[in-house]
Amino acid sequence: MKREEFLxxxxxxxxxxxxxxxxxxxxxxxxxxxxxxxxxxCLTLILLAIPIGxxxxxxxxxxxxxxxxxxTAKTPQTAENPxxxxxxTPGATIFENDGSFKTDDGQGSSGGLSYDLNGEQTLAWAKxxxxxxxxxLGIIKNYTSVLVPDGKAYYRVTAMxxxxxxxxxxxxxxxxxxxxxxxxxxxxxxxxxxxxYTIGKATNRANDTITENFGVRIDMFETALKCTKKHSxxxxxxxxxxxxxxxxxxxxxxxxxxxLSDYADYVLDACLDYEPDFDAFGLITIGIPFIFSANLIxxxxxxxxxxxxxxxxxKNEYEDFDNHTALAFNIxxxxxxxxxxxxxxxxxxxxxxxxDAKLAVNPGYRxxxxxxxxxYVITRFDIQNTEPFIxxxxxxxPDFSQDQEITDKIRLNIYGSENNLLCYANLxx
Amino acid sequence: MDYKRIIxxxxxxxxxxxxxxxxKYNRYLESIAxxxxxxxxxxxxxxxxxxxxxxxxxxxxxxxxxxxxLVKLTRNLSLDRLDKQNAKKRKTETLLLMEEIAEIVASEQxxxxxxxxxxxxxxxxxxxxxxxxxxxFMRRYFFFDIVExxxxxxKVSESKIKTxxxxxxxxxxxxxxxxxxxx
Numbered sequence: 001m002k003r004e005e006f007l008x009x010x011x012x013x014x015x016x017x018x019x020x021x022x023x024x025x026x027x028x029x030x031x032x033x034x035x036x037x038x039x040x041x042c043l044t045l046i047l048l049a050i051p052i053g054x055x056x057x058x059x060x061x062x063x064x065x066x067x068x069x070x071x072t073a074k075t076p077q078t079a080e081n082p083x084x085x086x087x088x089t090p091g092a093t094i095f096e097n098d099g100s101f102k103t104d105d106g107q108g109s110s111g112g113l114s115y116d117l118n119g120e121q122t123l124a125w126a127k128x129x130x131x132x133x134x135x136x137l138g139i140i141k142n143y144t145s146v147l148v149p150d151g152k153a154y155y156r157v158t159a160m161x162x163x164x165x166x167x168x169x170x171x172x173x174x175x176x177x178x179x180x181x182x183x184x185x186x187x188x189x190x191x192x193x194x195x196x197y198t199i200g201k202a203t204n205r206a207n208d209t210i211t212e213n214f215g216v217r218i219d220m221f222e223t224a225l226k227c228t229k230k231h232s233x234x235x236x237x238x239x240x241x242x243x244x245x246x247x248x249x250x251x252x253x254x255x256x257x258x259x260l261s262d263y264a265d266y267v268l269d270a271c272l273d274y275e276p277d278f279d280a281f282g283l284i285t286i287g288i289p290f291i292f293s294a295n296l297i298x299x300x301x302x303x304x305x306x307x308x309x310x311x312x313x314x315k316n317e318y319e320d321f322d323n324h325t326a327l328a329f330n331i332x333x334x335x336x337x338x339x340x341x342x343x344x345x346x347x348x349x350x351x352x353x354x355x356d357a358k359l360a361v362n363p364g365y366r367x368x369x370x371x372x373x374x375x376y377v378i379t380r381f382d383i384q385n386t387e388p389f390i391x392x393x394x395x396x397x398p399d400f401s402q403d404q405e406i407t408d409k410i411r412l413n414i415y416g417s418e419n420n421l422l423c424y425a426n427l428x429x
Numbered sequence: 430m431d432y433k434r435i436i437x438x439x440x441x442x443x444x445x446x447x448x449x450x451x452x453k454y455n456r457y458l459e460s461i462a463x464x465x466x467x468x469x470x471x472x473x474x475x476x477x478x479x480x481x482x483x484x485x486x487x488x489x490x491x492x493x494x495x496x497x498x499l500v501k502l503t504r505n506l507s508l509d510r511l512d513k514q515n516a517k518k519r520k521t522e523t524l525l526l527m528e529e530i531a532e533i534v535a536s537e538q539x540x541x542x543x544x545x546x547x548x549x550x551x552x553x554x555x556x557x558x559x560x561x562x563x564x565x566f567m568r569r570y571f572f573f574d575i576v577e578x579x580x581x582x583x584k585v586s587e588s589k590i591k592t593x594x595x596x597x598x599x600x601x602x603x604x605x606x607x608x609x610x611x612x
Binding site: 004005008 | 457492493494496498501504508527530531533544547548551552555556560564567570571572574582
């Protein structure tokens with residue numbers, strides 16, 4: 001069959017189909033982002049509902065919290081204190097609206113937004129939403145997204161472990177892993193999404209499905225899973241999602257439903273691929289508990305840096321110049337450097353606006369490399385922009401001997417102006 | 430004027446019908462032709478030919494939707510002209526669209542495809558899609574709307590549109606293969 005035959009065949013479709021599409025073209029559509037926004041709001045309320053539900057008295061719901069949040073739950077709500085709060089993630093960096101940072105102390109007062117919501121009403125509302133949407137309730141236990149270079153293109157592979165719950169009582173049905181991959185291609189100016197793949201539930205049919213149907217390399221998948229596991233150890237957090245259309249054990253993602261992958265992508269897009277007309281930051285700060293957004297942003301940030309760790313070709317060679325020792329890394333070039341500049345959260349930019357991706361050290365920040373646990377201050381950065389890689393040269397202090405054998409970990413720490421650790425990335429392979 | 434009245438005028442062989450149709454649908458039809466042909470002049474000629482074709486085919490045909498009927502005619506006439514254009518003349522957007530279609534129909538070989546069966550197979554496929562996706566597919570491959578334009582109208586990101594279209598293309602290809610077409 002030729003393409004022309006196909007195009008001709010479309011002309012002869014049922015008039016009802018043509019008329020429907022013709023009419024739709026003439027009618028502006030409702031804002032889908034608002035749907036996402038609504039979902040985010042729904043998630044907010046559900047996140048709020050669980051601790052509230054616990055307080056309301058169902059003893060069995062305790063299991064939700066212990067399962068969902070290896071960290072802690074906030075101070076329970078009471079009828080006298082109708083302000084709901086959000087789940088805690090002690091140790092997490094909290095990015096405030098004004099761009100400042102602080103660390104969640106896990107005591108229930110440092111992070112998150114408060115909502116003047118009555119717990120019972122919230123829970124009832126969440127139940128109604130669940131029912132109306134024929135949704136399955138799930139807890140994301142772990143989530144990660146890694147970037148995998150593939151020539152000039154790259155994949156973003158997102159993996160998440162989701163515990164599907166029977167209902168609001170917290171009875172667990174099963175834990176599954178869903179993987180979602182997007183391919184981005186360079187179009188001379190920026191990376192654009194070229195295709196997306198849903199790998200679906202990966203627990204028992206990962207390899208065949210991935211290689212045969214999606215062409216996503218196994219190593220990407222495995223790395224994504226590995227990162228998921230790793231992150232779960234370091235940064236436990238959980239979120240509740242309504243997994244619409246998730247039937248039984250099959251979590252194959254339907255593109256028309258807004259659940260995790262869509263949602264996560266929206267947030268990631270906002271973080272990584274800033275578009276002026278895109279209001280996802282509003283979505284983050286308004287629609288969902290801030291602690292979660294903080295984590296997600298932090299995850300994104302760490303994941304970006306994790307590219308260094310996971311995929312950068314660590315050349316394992318040290319060049320001596322200017323009396324400093326330089327560690328050289330090849331970092332896949334993404335547009336993300338640019339995105340940090342425009343993120344309001346990162347208003348004190350860690351990276352310059354220069355498209356050549358000159359890395360700048362904010363005067364208020366201190367970048368440190370630790371090698372085998374010992375700290376070396378980075379005295380200079382040098383970036384070489386060679387498509388599709390950026391070579392990052394970190395000049396570290398003269399006390400670092402180039403003869404020193406690196407046996408274990410190299411880590412990049414970024415400290416804030418108050419010497420607080422903002423974030424870090426492991427650079428070791 | 431109500432489209433049923435316009436059809437009635439065609440049946441009465443009253444040329445006021447053409448005038449009324451032109452008044453009601455001209456802009457819409459021209460926008461479709463222009464999208465496909467990338468030439469205002471050719472689009473105008475194409476739409477004029479559309480009314481002539483409609484005049485010659487109504488009666489005996491009595492369309493349920495005059496707009497859909499005229500759109501089909503315009504599209505077919507535009508495709509005729511597109512066939513005559515060489516690749517260099519075609520606008521980038523059309524080439525891009527053809528590449529996307531190549532994901533469904535990769536073959537460039539002449540075949541003995543039963544056009545009626547193909548049409549019905551596509552009809553069946555589209556009818557089982559949710560309306561949203563069906564409209565999206567039609568906008569892109571029937572009306573030749575560009576992705577950016579669809580995204581704006583639908584108020585979603587371009588990536589979302591591209592992704593959804595990509596999945597629809599894959600599913601349609603599967604559907605056609607299952608129905609025994611050589612794609």
